[in-house]
Amino acid sequence: MARPKQPPLGSLLDAPAVREAAQALVAAVRAEAGERELSAKGYERALREIGRMRGRPLPLALLSGGTGRGARVRLADGRTLLDFVSGIGTYLFGHGDDDLLETAVVAAAGDAVYQGHLMPGAEYHGMLKALLRHTGPRIQHGWLSVSGAMANENALKIVLQKNAPADMIVSFERGFSGRTLALAEITDKAAFREGLPLSGRALYVPFYDPDNPHRTLAALDAHLERYKGRIAAMLFELIQGEGGFHTAPPEFFRSVMERCRAAGVAVWVDEVQTFARTGELFAYRTLGLEDLVDVVTCGKALQGSAVLFTRGYNPKPGLIAGTYAGSTVGLAVGTRIIERLESEGYLGHEGRVALLGTRFERWLESLRKRMPHAIGPRSGTGAMQAFVPFDGSPEAAQTTIHAAFEEGLLVWSAGSRPAKLRMLLPVNTTDEELESGFTILEKALRRVAEEFGWTC
Ligand SMILES: Cc1ncc(COP(=O)(O)O)c(C=O)c1O
Numbered sequence: 035m036a037r038p039k040q041p042p043l044g045s046l047l048d049a050p051a052v053r054e055a056a057q058a059l060v061a062a063v064r065a066e067a068g069e070r071e072l073s074a075k076g077y078e079r080a081l082r083e084i085g086r087m088r089g090r091p092l093p094l095a096l097l098s099g100g101t102g103r104g105a106r107v108r109l110a111d112g113r114t115l116l117d118f119v120s121g122i123g124t125y126l127f128g129h130g131d132d133d134l135l136e137t138a139v140v141a142a143a144g145d146a147v148y149q150g151h152l153m154p155g156a157e158y159h160g161m162l163k164a165l166l167r168h169t170g171p172r173i174q175h176g177w178l179s180v181s182g183a184m185a186n187e188n189a190l191k192i193v194l195q196k197n198a199p200a201d202m203i204v205s206f207e208r209g210f211s212g213r214t215l216a217l218a219e220i221t222d223k224a225a226f227r228e229g230l231p232l233s234g235r236a237l238y239v240p241f242y243d244p245d246n247p248h249r250t251l252a253a254l255d256a257h258l259e260r261y262k263g264r265i266a267a268m269l270f271e272l273i274q275g276e277g278g279f280h281t282a283p284p285e286f287f288r289s290v291m292e293r294c295r296a297a298g299v300a301v302w303v304d305e306v307q308t309f310a311r312t313g314e315l316f317a318y319r320t321l322g323l324e325d326l327v328d329v330v331t332c333g334k335a336l337q338g339s340a341v342l343f344t345r346g347y348n349p350k351p352g353l354i355a356g357t358y359a360g361s362t363v364g365l366a367v368g369t370r371i372i373e374r375l376e377s378e379g380y381l382g383h384e385g386r387v388a389l390l391g392t393r394f395e396r397w398l399e400s401l402r403k404r405m406p407h408a409i410g411p412r413s414g415t416g417a418m419q420a421f422v423p424f425d426g427s428p429e430a431a432q433t434t435i436h437a438a439f440e441e442g443l444l445v446w447s448a449g450s451r452p453a454k455l456r457m458l459l460p461v462n463t464t465d466e467e468l469e470s471g472f473t474i475l476e477k478a479l480r481r482v483a484e485e486f487g488w489t490c
Pocket of ligand 1: 122181182183184186210211212213271275276304305306307308333334
């Protein structure tokens, strides 16, 4: 008897035979990989070799061995660490998530490893549809790409073409937008553009200062006056990631965005790091700013990247393309991540991402009670959290990161003056994982206090 026809764009995992085979493959790989580990010497040798090939060592002695679970990563020598950084934001459901791995192996067993813009497949279609379900009514189009920087390059070209001959971009001080030549100039960090030729077209305004909230608008007005007709766009990172997890109230962004719109300056939001971590897929929606945004980029947790834009910012043919839109696995898993966020209660004011933020705050607060001098101000939202350790010096942050690593917890840094400890938590972090993470963090902070002779 002929099988009833299935919709070609439905999930192949819905077919019981495919699901079973995928489960069996994931289980077999996990069992086999779980049996393999490098000796301590072999681990060191592998890291030395990687360092030699890269021309510098890795920042932490980290080589993943696969077969992690949830917030726990298993290293190639068999050690297990709690990973509260998620590859700087990419492992949204932590390590070894069965459903995402099964989605990945099915996508990998299909026709092609990568998909491009000439002949997209079902996974490309699925991801664009999933993204555009969340952008709000103004943003109606999108192009996929493979990295946050590529999405931002596309955004940059889109706003420059639309608003030509305006050729300047305003962004926030301490912002980070990627590592291409143009983005290294827009990024406000001298070390990231050292030795590079600059175009002189990047302008900066201070980020939100609660003691002087009008500073930003005053600086923007000064640029608008001085460079009349030359500013094409303002780039907004709604929670500054690399720059130090700075947040601002929606009224602040609204006033700055409204000023941009009134001046004919495009509102471009970079959500590469905030994507899926603030309670909605896009932080501009968490903050209620969807009526003001023209162009938005996302990446990291998406397992690929995209630039999404209004009809008015649809570029002329030929401006953006590129061979690859993404790997078939990345497109399928990114789409599945969005579906899981939608169907498993992660989104919304009272969703699991928002709740994770509240749970994290509670743990940090209780640690602060025990160590008031070690835990400075907290910042961030939902699944992106940071705090200032001790005096906020780079030594305090770096030594704590290394001590936590030795004790079994991965955290990372953000910003300088003050330097913070940054955590990009898996959205499904359990209470047990949070409790273990904070126990390790406390140990690490006590070690650092002892080493420097600081009080906790
Ligand atoms: C806000 C922001 N924009 C852009 C990027 C660049 O993304 P990618 O490293 O994928 O090129 C990053 C990466 O950290 C980021 O945090």
